[in-house]
Structure formats: structure tokens, C-alpha cells
Amino acid sequence: MKVTSIKSGLSALFLAALLAGCSSNPVVEEQPTSTDIEDTSVQTGQVDTSEIEDVAVETVTADTIFYFDFDKALLKPESRAALLEHSAMLQSNPRNVRLEGHADERGTREYNMALGERRAQAVKEFLVLQGVSPSLIEVISYGEERAAAYGSNDDAWGLNRRVELK
Amino acid sequence: MVHKILSLLLLIMLSSASFGELVIKITHGNDKPTRIAVAPIDQTGIQTGEDISRIVESDLQRSGLFETIERRNMLAFPGRAQDVYYRDWRMLGTEYLVAGQLRSVGGGRYQLEFSLLNVTAQKTELTHKVSGTITQMRDLAHLVSDKVYEEITGIRGAFSTRLAYVTAIRKNDKYTYRLNVADADGAREKLVLESGEPIMSPSWSGDGKELAYVSFETGRPAIFRQNLVTAARQQLTNFTGLNGAPSWSPDGTRMALVLSKDGNPEIYLLDLQSNKFSRLTRHFAIDTEPTWMPDGKTLLFTSDRGGTPQIYKLNIATKATERLTFTGNYNARPSLAPDGRTLAMVHRQTDTFHIASFDLKTGRMIELTETRLDESPTVAPNGAMLMYATKQGDRGVLAAVSLDAGVRYVLPSSIGDVREPAWSPFLR
Numbered sequence: 066m067k068v069t070s071i072k073s074g075l076s077a078l079f080l081a082a083l084l085a086g087c088s089s090n091p092v093v094e095e096q097p098t099s100t101d102i103e104d105t106s107v108q109t110g111q112v113d114t115s116e117i118e119d120v121a122v123e124t125v126t127a128d129t130i131f132y133f134d135f136d137k138a139l140l141k142p143e144s145r146a147a148l149l150e151h152s153a154m155l156q157s158n159p160r161n162v163r164l165e166g167h168a169d170e171r172g173t174r175e176y177n178m179a180l181g182e183r184r185a186q187a188v189k190e191f192l193v194l195q196g197v198s199p200s201l202i203e204v205i206s207y208g209e210e211r212a213a214a215y216g217s218n219d220d221a222w223g224l225n226r227r228v229e230l231k
Numbered sequence: 232m233v234h235k236i237l238s239l240l241l242l243i244m245l246s247s248a249s250f251g252e253l254v255i256k257i258t259h260g261n262d263k264p265t266r267i268a269v270a271p272i273d274q275t276g277i278q279t280g281e282d283i284s285r286i287v288e289s290d291l292q293r294s295g296l297f298e299t300i301e302r303r304n305m306l307a308f309p310g311r312a313q314d315v316y317y318r319d320w321r322m323l324g325t326e327y328l329v330a331g332q333l334r335s336v337g338g339g340r341y342q343l344e345f346s347l348l349n350v351t352a353q354k355t356e357l358t359h360k361v362s363g364t365i366t367q368m369r370d371l372a373h374l375v376s377d378k379v380y381e382e383i384t385g386i387r388g389a390f391s392t393r394l395a396y397v398t399a400i401r402k403n404d405k406y407t408y409r410l411n412v413a414d415a416d417g418a419r420e421k422l423v424l425e426s427g428e429p430i431m432s433p434s435w436s437g438d439g440k441e442l443a444y445v446s447f448e449t450g451r452p453a454i455f456r457q458n459l460v461t462a463a464r465q466q467l468t469n470f471t472g473l474n475g476a477p478s479w480s481p482d483g484t485r486m487a488l489v490l491s492k493d494g495n496p497e498i499y500l501l502d503l504q505s506n507k508f509s510r511l512t513r514h515f516a517i518d519t520e521p522t523w524m525p526d527g528k529t530l531l532f533t534s535d536r537g538g539t540p541q542i543y544k545l546n547i548a549t550k551a552t553e554r555l556t557f558t559g560n561y562n563a564r565p566s567l568a569p570d571g572r573t574l575a576m577v578h579r580q581t582d583t584f585h586i587a588s589f590d591l592k593t594g595r596m597i598e599l600t601e602t603r604l605d606e607s608p609t610v611a612p613n614g615a616m617l618m619y620a621t622k623q624g625d626r627g628v629l630a631a632v633s634l635d636a637g638v639r640y641v642l643p644s645s646i647g648d649v650r651e652p653a654w655s656p657f658l659r
Contacts, residue, residue: 136539171584173564173577173606174431174651175476175489176533176540178452179496179517182473205451206473210429217604217622 127151129230131188132223135169138183140191148188151230152195159201163231164188166206167213169222174208181206181228188228259639261295265383268300268325268350273310273332277341279368286372287329287379289416290390293631294380294615295638300325312346312355320350327356329379339364343371347379357382369418374659389613390415393655395423395433395442396629400647409647410444412459415611415654417642423457433653436479442653443467443477443486454488467501476520480527487511487521487530498532498545511550520564521545525571531555533563542576542589556589558596564607568614573634575599575608575617586619588634599632600639609654610634618642620650 129151131144140148155162166185168177185204193199214224269291272283284302291297306319310332320328331345342362349356361374370391377388394417398409408430413420424430428447435442436456443456454468454477468474472491479486486501490508498511498521512518516536523530530545534552540563542556556562561579568575568588578587578596583603589596602621610617616638618631623641627648630641643649 171604172540172561172579173520173533175519176517176535176563178431178473178475179489179491179519182491182496183517204472207429207447208431210431210447215625217625 127154131184131228131230133184133226133228135171135222135226136180138180138187140187144188145191148191149195152192152197155192155197155201156195159198161201161203162192163203163205165211165229165231166204167211167225167227167229168209169225170209170212170217171222174210178206178208181208184226185228188230258641259295259637260292260298261637264296264298265327266300266323266325267291267297267327267329267379267383268305268320268323269329270305270308270310270331271302272343272345273308275332275334277333277335279333279341279365281368281372283331283333283343283368283372283375284329286369286416287376290373290376290388291380293416293640295633295640296380296384311344312348312358315348317348317350317353325350327379327383329375331375336362341365341368341371343375345375345378347382369414373414373416386615387613387657389611389615389654389657391659392612392657393439394618394629395435395653395655396649397430397433397651398644398647398649399429399627410442412442412655423459431651432476433651434477434479435653435655437481437483437656439656439658441479443479445475445477454486456486472496478521478523480523481525482527487523489519489521498530500547511545511547512552513550518543522565522567524567525569531565531567531574533565542574555591555594556596557594559587562587562589566608566610566617568610568617568634569612570614573610573614575610575619575634577606577608586617586632588617599634600630602630605630607651609652611654612657618652618654620652 127150128147164185166181168180185206189202189204192202212225214221269284269287288299292299300323304323309315309330315330328348328350329345331343333341333343336342340362342360344360346358347356359378361371363371373390376390380388392415393412394415395412398411400407408426409422410424410430410433411420412423426446426448431445433442433444440460441456441458443454445452446455452474453466454474455464455466457464470490470492473489473496476489477486484503486503488499488501489496490499495515496517496519498518500509500511514536516534518532518534520533521530528547532543532545533540534543537554539560541554542562542565544553544555559578559580562576564577566575572591574589574591576587576589578585584605585598586600586605586608587596587598605619605621608617608619616631616633618629621628621630626643627650628641628643629649629652632639
């Protein structure tokens with residue numbers, strides 16, 4: 066294998082890789098959640114509080130991160146409580162939801178991808194059992210690739226074994 | 232969009248000085264290394280930009296089987312066998328001597344003629360000529376190392392092979408991921424892919440010309456193949472759920488991979504010519520990390536169908552599976568040595584993850600590493616060494632260990648965390 070051809074070939078593929086990277090759409094955008102309040106407030110000089118409350122309910126702070134024990138995909142009681150709130154919201158105001166599953170760094174990367182997915186699936190199954198339409202819910206695993214906390218200790222690992230609801 | 236490309240290009244050009252280098256640090260060597268002297272190559276005035284003898288010395292040292300004589304102790308720098316005065320070398324306790332001469336042969340090409348001499352027996356073991364252009368001096372050096380290593384040990388040298396690996400660089404909570412290929416000694420690192428989204432699981436094709444890998448660039452994990460010479464790149468999968476763990480068949484016609492589109496992670500085969508997928512496992516457990524046996528008829532994979540991850544065998548024709556590992560509470564990521572019998576894997580006995588070697592015939596499991604949090608073992612194509620990823624403090628680094636655990640070295644990157652090494656096949 067000639068080194069010179071590798072070099073020019075690789076700078077060409079370098080560009081190709083950059084171009085490929087540029088043409089991707091890596092971020093899943095959230096659906097807009099607010100109703101349009103501007104019209105009514107400008108025209109009538111009054112703020113429509115009921116619509117503002119709707120917005121507040123949509124973004125209420127039930128936990129959106131659920132944690133798991135090592136090598137397990139079982140929902141904890143506190144997760145279930147938060148998820149009950151989310152399922153109620155999702156049934157009254159359906160929107161697309163993305164569940165991102167994660168694992169801590171221990172063990173192998175592809176197995177951890179599967180573990181992250183298993184955890185996100187556990188959250189999805191719970192929501193579906195409560196009546197949320199499965200077509201609203203997308204499951205993605207990042208395995209150990211997207212750590213929330215850095216460090217090789219129990220605290221960091223505990224923070225990384227999670228599913229994030231977005 | 233054009234602006235984005237241009238600014239990215241500029242960023243790469245400016246930061247080329249900060250591209251990670253892998254620097255070898257030997258931590259443990261063989262107990263009775265062979266003493267070898269690599270005399271500085273007589274370059275007959277040619278400016279090569281590389282010290283060929285130093286590259287050979289590093290290669291031989293890294294194998295752990297050799298101890299090199301220090302240049303400042305050498306009494307002479309012979310370029311040819313007939314210029315060797317054996318007594319000078321016997322006095323230093325040298326067992327072998329490498330001597331060589333580089334000449335220009337016109338057309339921009341240079342020829343290296345080198346000899347391996349047995350100092351004890353006072354005879355020439357081999358003489359060889361190899362030629363290349365001025366940019367190929369490192370390749371010439373690695374060929375010298377291969378020939379010397381093979382002559383003395385009887386094992387084919389793997390110094391002319393390459394490593395693929397992933398580097399993750401964190402800046403203000405944002406990551407940049409790079410898929411790189413470098414020489415087996417960490418030199419000449421080249422960028423294959425850069426992304427703001429994770430890259431995983433590089434896998435070499437049998438001819439060493441392509442890499443398959445997982446990229447999250449589309450927002451979900453997908454498997455790609457990329458030709459390292461032509462730059463051609465193709466997305467192979469686009470299913471919902473997991474798309475992971477690609478592994479090329481030995482004959483290059485199929486890819487084993489993992490998809491969870493049918494409910495949970497299962498092993499599939501993709502026929503690269505027909506683009507047809509066939510499903511190989513049917514079990515509600517996690518089945519992942521397939522790797523091929525040399526006959527192309529059997530896969531080894533990780534499954535937790537028994538409760539915790541263990542290594543299983545899968546007959547592709549019959550789909551029958553058989554559990555292989557029973558020692559330890561976690562065995563995963565099988566990587567087969569070329570002898571077809573020794574399996575490297577991630578192994579946990581109590582609570583630390585080590586790399587272990589497992590004998591498929593006897594069932595014997597040997598822990599090879601003392602580092603913790605080990606993952607991604609990859610075996611050199613001559614079976615002499617394996618490389619894996621581990622952590623030093625908070626940094627992800629690559630480490631190498633010989634399959635008899637006698638030799639160890641570490642390769643940290645100068646920037647970022649390095650992970651997921653994949654050792655190329657023989658390339659020449």
C-alpha cells in the first residue's frame with residue numbers, strides 16, 4: 066500500500082467526511098409547546114391567563130431524568146411517580162417525546178448501548194401502560210457515549226445510569 | 232453551508248498541530264530479552280527526515296522481546312555485513328546486529344539494503360533489499376523490523392500494521408469525536424471522520440482497505456462503511472433502534488451486525504452484494520458484539536440470555552447457539568486471535584473489568600491486565616500482542632499487552648480520550 070496515495074486519498078475522504086457531516090441533521094427538534102398568546106394580548110390589551118397556565122402546565126417540573134441500578138433496567142418507585150405525571154400530561158396534551166437511554170462507563174460499549182436501550186424501553190412501556198400512545202415515543206440509546214458526570218466513582222456512575230425524557 | 236465548510240476546514244488546518252499523537256510508554260518487558268544492536272543506517276548523505284534505525288529500535292523494544300544496545304556505546308556504525316568487526320559487538324554483549332545502507336536509485340526512489348547478523352555465531356542470517364520514495368521511510372523501517380523479528384522469533388512481524396481508534400475531545404461540555412487511523416507505533420495519525428456526534432465500533436475489512444463503524448450523525452446510531460483509499464462512504468443501515476457492532480466476514484462479502492428493530496438487540500447478517508439482511512438470533516435477551524471464526528461459518532458473540540453477559544458460539548447455517556464461558560460474572564466483546572483458539576475478552580470476576588484470554592479448547596481463562604475498566608480488546612494479526620482501551624486517572628488511553636502477559640505498554644493520546652482500538656490485518 067503506497068503511503069502517498071493514502072495521503073491524498075485521505076484528504077479527499079476528509080473533505081467527503083466533512084461534507085457528509087455538514088449535510089446531516091443531528092438534532093431532533095422538540096415540537097413547539099406554547100399556544101400563540103401574542104394575538105389576544107396585543108389586540109385586547111389583556112393577557113389571556115388561561116393560555117399562560119396551559120404553557121406552565123406543559124413545562125411543569127416533574128423529573129425528566131430517571132435513574133437505574135447497575136446492570137439493571139428496572140424503574141425505581143420515584144421514577145414511576147414522576148412518570149405518572151408525564152403520562153397524564155401526554156394524554157391531555159399529546160406531543161412527541163424522545164427517551165434517551167444511557168449506561169455508566171463500566172463494561173463494553175455495545176453491550177452498554179443495549180442496556181441504555183433497555184432502560185429507555187422500560188420507561189416507554191410504563192408510559193404506554195398508562196395509556197400514552199406508543200407512536201408519540203421515540204427511544205434512542207447513547208450507551209456510555211454521553212456521560213452526564215465525569216469520573217470513575219460510584220457517584221458519577223450513578224448519575225450516568227439514566228433515561229432522559231425530552 | 233459553504234461558510235460552515237470553509238470555517239470547519241480552517242479549524243482543521245489551524246488545529247492540525249493539536250491532532251492527538253499516540254506516544255508509547257513501555258511499562259513492562261520480557262524477563263530475558265534478546266540483546267540486539269541496530270546500527271544507524273548509512274544514509275550516504277540522503278536527507279530522509281526519519282531516523283530509520285530508531286524506528287526499528289522502537290519496534291523491537293515495543294515487542295518486549297528485545298533489548299537494544301545504546302547507540303552511544305557502539306564502537307562503529309557499519310553499513311554492510313562485510314564492514315562488521317564482530318569483536319566490537321561481542322564486547323557489548325550483543326547477540327544480533329542490524330546494519331544497513333540507503334542509496335538513491337533514481338526516479339525519486341531509495342533502496343535500503345540491510346543485513347541481520349548473528350554476533351555469537353559470527354554469520355549473516357539474512358540480507359534484504361527494499362525500496363520506496365522519500366515519504367515511505369517509516370514503511371521501510373517497519374519492514375526491517377518485520378524481517379528481523381520473524382527471523383529471530385519465527386513469528387511474522389506486525390510492525391507494518393495500523394490501528395483505527397476513536398478520540399473524544401471535550402471542550403466546555405461539548406464533545407468532538409474523531410475516527411483516526413495511525414501506524415501500529417502511533418505515528419502518522421490520519422483523520423478518517425470527525426463529528427459532533429458519537430462514533431463507535433470501528434471494524435477493519437479483511438483486505439485492510441475499509442473501515443465499518445457506527446456514527447450518530449443522523450441523530451440515531453447507523454452503520455457506515457468507508458474506503459480509506461478512495462474516500463467512498465456508504466450508509467449500510469438506517470433502522471430504528473440499535474444499529475451497531477459491525478464485523479466484516481473473513482471473505483469480505485458479509486457484515487455481522489446488531490439491530491434491535493424487531494424488539495430487542497439481535498445479531499443479523501448483511502450480504503454486502505445483495506444488501507439483504509438475515510436474522511441469526513431469536514431471543515429476548517441482549518445479543519451483541521459478533522465476531523467471526525476464520526472459517527466464516529461460526530460467530531462468537533455476547534449474550535445475557537443466561538442472566539449476565541457471557542460469550543456464546545453461533546452456527547450460522549443452523550442458528551444453533553452454545554455457551555462458551557462459565558468463569559466470572561461478566562464476559563463480553565470477544566476478539567479472536569489468529570490461532571483460532573485463543574479468545575480475548577472483557578472479563579469480570581469480582582468487581583473490576585479486565586482483559587482475559589480464554590482458551591477455546593481447554594476453557595481456561597487467564598486475566599491479562601492489572602488495569603481496571605478495561606474494554607475493547609483487539610488482537611494483532613500475528614497474535615503476539617493485544618491492544619485495549621482503559622483509563623489512567625480520568626483519561627481514556629490505549630494499552631497493549633502480550634497474550635502471555637509478559638509485555639505491556641501504554642499509549643495515551645496527547646489530546647482527548649482515546650478508545651475503541653481496532654488492529655488492522657496484515658497490510659502487505
